Amino acid sequence: MGSIQAFYEPSPVLEYAGNPLIEALPPISGEEEAAEAIASIPPLPGEERALPKHIRLHCLNRISYLVQPFMIHLEVEAVIGSVIRSGYIGRNPMDADTWRHMHSIGAKGGSSITNSTASTFSLIGLSGMGKTTALKAVLKLYPQVITHARYHGRDFIHTQVTWIRFDCPNDGSLVGLCQAFFRALDTALGDDLHATHYLVKRSLASLLQAMEKAVSTYFIGAIFIDELQHLNSAKDINQKGMLNFFVTLINTLGIPVVFIGTNAMAKIFADVVRNARRASGQGIYDFKQPEENNSEWNLLLDTAWEYQWVQNPCALTDKLRAIIYDLTQGVTDFLAKLMILGQRYAIQSESPRVF
Numbered sequence: 001m002g003s004i005q006a007f008y009e010p011s012p013v014l015e016y017a018g019n020p021l022i023e024a025l026p027p028i029s030g031e032e033e034a035a036e037a038i039a040s041i042p043p044l045p046g047e048e049r050a051l052p053k054h055i056r057l058h059c060l061n062r063i064s065y066l067v068q069p070f071m072i073h074l075e076v077e078a079v080i081g082s083v084i085r086s087g088y089i090g091r092n093p094m095d096a097d098t099w100r101h102m103h104s105i106g107a108k109g110g111s112s113i114t115n116s117t118a119s120t121f122s123l124i125g126l127s128g129m130g131k132t133t134a135l136k137a138v139l140k141l142y143p144q145v146i147t148h149a150r151y152h153g154r155d156f157i158h159t160q161v162t163w164i165r166f167d168c169p170n171d172g173s174l175v176g177l178c179q180a181f182f183r184a185l186d187t188a189l190g191d192d193l194h195a196t197h198y199l200v201k202r203s204l205a206s207l208l209q210a211m212e213k214a215v216s217t218y219f220i221g222a223i224f225i226d227e228l229q230h231l232n233s234a235k236d237i238n239q240k241g242m243l244n245f246f247v248t249l250i251n252t253l254g255i256p257v258v259f260i261g262t263n264a265m266a267k268i269f270a271d272v273v274r275n276a277r278r279a280s281g282q283g284i285y286d287f288k289q290p291e292e293n294n295s296e297w298n299l300l301l302d303t304a305w306e307y308q309w310v311q312n313p314c315a316l317t318d319k320l321r322a323i324i325y326d327l328t329q330g331v332t333d334f335l336a337k338l339m340i341l342g343q344r345y346a347i348q349s350e351s352p353r354v355f
Contacts, residue, residue, distance in 0.1 A: 003145035003190070006160075008152075013085075020151040021088040021160055021219055026141060034077045038137045040067035045309050053347045056309040060340045060347075063307045067137055068300045076123065076285055077138045080258075083119045084142070084162060084221040087256040090117035091219060093156065118250050122259040125287025128333030131260055132226055134287070139163055139224070144188045158219070161188055165224040168261075172231045174241050178207035181223070185214060208245070215255050223249065228261035289330040292322070297330055304339055312352035320355060 006024040016022040029037065042062045049056070067073075123131045146160040166184040169176025179198035186194050196202075197210055214220070231242065249255045259265070263286075290297035301324065305316045314320075328334035346354050 004143040006146050006148045015089050019092045022085050024146045031074050034074050035069045037141050038069045038073050049311050059309050063339050064336050068303050070296045073134050080138050083256045087118045090254050118254045118256045120257050122284045124263050128331045129287040130332045131287050161218040162221040167227040168230045170230050175204050178211050222256040224258045226260040228259050229265050292325045310346050314353050
């Protein structure tokens with residue numbers, strides 16, 4: 001949703017009341033509203049099937065934009081909304097303690113936030129199961145940058161960044177993590193204010209201090225770190241250092257940190273949650289492979305099957321369902337690629353049908 005000017009709407013949740021960082025967020029969504037907002041249903045082929053084949057080949061990529069919400073999408077939407085809002089409870093800019101803590105960040109041995117309300121959770125699953133797609137779909141529901149001016153008659157000139165998302169560096173290094181953070185922050189702000197932190201070689205200590213300051217300065221709501229399986233290739237000292245830093249962010253700064261990665265990283269996620277003593281972990285959300293007779297899988301298959309640009313689309317029979325499941329094993333990314341590549345072959349060979 002980009003950047004917006006703050007508009008405050010009172011929250012029905014008692015703990016959220018009187019906090020401009022929360023009241024400027026979109027209203028809490030019900031399941032039906034969330035499903036409608038998350039869904040991405042591209043236009044169907046229709047009359048495009050009569051277009052020349054070289055045109056239809058370009059239309060095929062539309063399948064990759066399809067997002068059919070599952071129950072886990074709604075669960076992720078709900079927990080992200082809860083994590084962002086609850087993390088702001090202990091950082092209310094209307095409270096003097098919040099500003100005292102912010103001023104202490106730059107000092108050596110700055111104090112830990114005493115009323116941290118930060119939580120953490122993890123998204124795990126096989127590659128291609130839609131973790132990142134689901135995350136991006138949910139984060140789009142929140143304006144990434146909110147500009148404040150006045151709140152209930154009080155000056156509050158501030159820029160709020162509600163979320164930051166970036167990938168764990170391939171080598172699992174803390175320097176690379178900090179640089180990825182600042183790149184993502186500059187992208188959110190539409191500027192290069194922090195370019196020196198990723199374009200100029202700097203010490204890890206100075207990067208960490210600058211990152212802590214940025215997190216507090218922009219009241220960042222939550223940090224989402226994707227591809228955390230890259231920690232598998234990190235040296236033991238790097239892995240331990242990064243995990244300790246995650247815990248520091250949650251405990252000391254009161255910032256919710258969300259981890260996204262493959263199943264192999266479940267133990268690392270669990271270690272972070274266990275060691276973040278001030279964080280009430282929200283658990284692990286597993287994007288599991290659906291069984292062949294799973295209703296959500298079949299709903300997705302029914303929807304995807306409508307996107308056929310061959311001139312004589314065939315019906316989706318039980319036999320075809322079994323073949324498709326055997327080829328994809330329920331992996332959503334494989335389904336999209338199968339639909340695209342299968343039709344590409346059919347169209348290029350001038351076959352009127354996929355099967």
